[in-house]
Amino acid sequence: MERWIDVCVVDDIPVRGSRRTRFNGVEIALFRTSEDAVYAIENRCAHKGGPLSEGIVHDCAVTCPLHSWVFDLATGKARGADEGQIQTYPVEVRDGRAVHVRFPAR
Numbered sequence: 001m002e003r004w005i006d007v008c009v010v011d012d013i014p015v016r017g018s019r020r021t022r023f024n025g026v027e028i029a030l031f032r033t034s035e036d037a038v039y040a041i042e043n044r045c046a047h048k049g050g051p052l053s054e055g056i057v058h059d060c061a062v063t064c065p066l067h068s069w070v071f072d073l074a075t076g077k078a079r080g081a082d083e084g085q086i087q088t089y090p091v092e093v094r095d096g097r098a099v100h101v102r103f104p105a106r
């Protein structure tokens with residue numbers, strides 16, 4: 001059964017930046033865009049495992065710091081000519097501040 005976890009508040013995530021958390025041994029990167037949208041994806045690039053949380057956030061995407069692949073934060077899919085998929089996790093911002101992430105059961 002999936003469950004929602006209260007992870008942090010929106011202001012804990014820098015605008016156009018990220019914050020890391022872990023769930024069931026998986027490192028998750030939370031991103032906040034310039035429009036204050038929040039996304040959660042696995043913090044591991046589909047190319048060679050780069051730390052996406054250290055990448056550059058632009059519009060609704062992040063550029064991996066290692067070889068510059070770009071991933072859509074909403075879908076987890078690589079953009080452009082690259083192919084790859086990052087695990088995404090549903091996010092809800094409750095009461096305008098609390099970030100909840102839905103994780104799968106293990």
Ligand code: FES
Pocket residue numbers: 045046047048049050064065066067068069
């Ligand atoms: S490890 Fe991310 S682009 Fe290569």
